[in-house]
Amino acid sequence: MPAPIVGIDLGTTNSVVAILQGEKPDVVPNAEGSKTTPSVVLYEQNRQAIVGELAKRQLLARSAETVCSIKRLIGRRFSEIHDQQGRFAYEIVGNDQDQIRARIHEAEHSPEEISAEILKKMKASAQAFVDEKVTQAVVTVPAYFNDSQRQATKKAGELAGLEVLRIINEPTAAALAYGLGKGSSEHVAVFDFGGGTFDISILDLDEDVFEVRSTCGDTDLGGDDIDRILSEFVCKEITEQTGLEVKDDLAAVQRVLEMAEKVKCELSTLESTTIDLPFVVADDSGPKHFQRTLAREEFEKLIAPLLDRLLRPCEQALSDAGLRSEEISTVLLVGGSTRIPAVRALVRQFFGREPSASVNPDEAVALGAAIQAGVLTGSLQEVLLLDVTPLSLGIEKQGGVFDPLIPRNSSIPTSAKKRYTTVRDNQASVWIHVLQGERRQARDNRTIGHFRLTGIPPAPREIPEIEVTFAIDANGILNVSAMDLTSGVSQGINIESYMQAIEGDPEKVVEEAEKKAEEDRRFLREIRLKMRFHRSLDMFAAFVERYQGKLEDADLQQLKQSMMRLDVALTQDDLTTAEEIETELTEICNRYSDLFYSHKLGFSG
């Protein structure tokens, strides 16, 4: 029998591992005997990591050493999240490459490393269960995760010693768990509202083929946010009652937060409950208590603005699928936050039907991952999953416009080709900026990477033809390759990703990070400079092209020559020379200040 492949639901608040037993998947309990493991990692002074229930229990006492909700940070940039820093009790810093690090006991941990600790724990549970070494896994991510978030999750698997055979989308996994062996043909909607993310997917079930029609969501909306709203409300009331600020006391904030989570869960079954926080704050006159009853109705009013944010993705997914809500025959609820009665009511109202109770909202995703593992090993030969890419993938066109090559909700794996040519004689390279998102302006979308296509043989402009292939694989991850059509030679493309994860074990990483700090700063500066020169070059080229009739002949020659030199300097990474040439070019162009000024303005817009 081949080594088993496990399915892991790596959640924001809880993680679950499942394994295929024969033709049916089963959830594997952890060492503490529980089917779900809190996604909480506690770092001891000696940098040993404790994961799960044990870590969660110490959250109150050791909040600055305990990492929770790391999924909210994985694959993201520091500049994207720094305004939310207050939400995390542990210290978050950004390094020189804009990567996120959690600083605990003077050591810095990347989100990938922290997630890897959780995956290691899940792996250990599975190994104990099957009494065999586990080396391969299918890991789930929110459907709305972008390329970097997927790459980072894969990386986390590697750091945990797991080969991630496939990244699959959580709602799709849940649909697999629902439809396995049913043999039905229907339209299914999966409403997946978890601890930190929200996804909605619309699928066609065709016996054993599961085809996703559309997906939408919000990777930054979950049960965590509900806890936060509720705790902020309680903190405010405490301050009103006692005149004392809760926010200054980290332990008190943590206690209120824990109470908020408990109250939220209780209000799923009770009409009203008591918030009881003895000794929550104190001043010179002694400790103060806080007590109050909270009715479900009041709670629902508090979270209503947040729940409103669930509706737009639902509408979008439905319209992208080209279906009306009454054509959906089954609505599956996945994720702990779907236990909230107000959320159920919202789903019922939107789809006009009672949501199905046939899957366990906590386990379905992991079970689906295990089923996909079975598909990959060949033990479930009939089942087939056909997923889509959640976000459009494209490139930046001249003028800063985003040109989508693979639109959102395209069935994957798929590819798109784009032909590039040159705008100047003997141009040696072309700069390509790859982005993901739905906005029309390139700068509003997320940069996946940028690269310079080099080694174009010298030829008059517009003669060379280079075909670049953008391929999205079954994991939803992008691969790029290029071919020179005139010579038939293909090129490997190196995307200078912002998200280059650092390899190696945590301790070494810290040492290296310190050693590399200076290097990193230079690296980042160089990338920025390079991007600037690439932009300038394209701008000068467009300027010359448009106004060449109005330029003095000598200047025109000079400009053309300097642009060629700048191009060469850039391919050779000679940034000092590049800067000199850029100044030269600007000087010449300034002689035509009226033209140049308006041109530049237009271009920058």
Next chain:
Amino acid sequence: MERDYYQILEISRDASEKEIKRAYHRLARERHPDKGATPEQVGRLQEEFALISTAYNVLKDSQKRTEYDARLRKEEVKRAAEGGKVPGKTAAVAASAAAKGAITRERVGIAQRAYTKGMQLLVAGDYARASEFLEAAVKNDDGEAVYHAKLGMALMRSHQGFSRAVTAIRRAIELDPYNVEHRLTLGETYEVVGSRSLAIKTYQEILKWDSTNTQAFERLRALGAAPGQSLLDKVLRKLGRR
């Protein structure tokens, strides 16, 4: 010759949506990368299946399919005109395609001639007669953006039926959204009608698509809506960024 999307999915040109889906599922069962056993196999299937998905992604969307069909037909007409043969598998299919191709070919030819004549009249300033010919061009070949655009221009310049002009230009933009020329014509039409706000909106739209477009810039300036304040903003932003 490269296989077209119908050939890739192994279906006929008039396949229903259901048939397209069924074909995709059938091919997926055979050739999805999940069915590969070795990494080499998976890699090969991945490439092969990406092509199948690309075809499916176009044909499953009725609007994209219509556009693709039009492009396919035009390519075939072009090939046929160059002395090639309309592709087809069986004799019957080939005959029917050839018949269809012949009609299409003829109509495309009429459209082209009507367009040429219309353009001559347009340049000469005889807008009323130009619009008649361009109308004929559009009726015979609905898929050519420039026919619609010039029809719109002729209608506008001859001051007959602005709403028809706007509709024609809109259709041109729909067919060829990346061509700012059509949008400039639309802006001009709005100006002639006296709808300043719609004209401004259209020109601003152009700048969003093509921020170096001086014509749109000029028109905005003439309308007193040149991005004065925001221009300053841009300068400041630009300086700040440097």
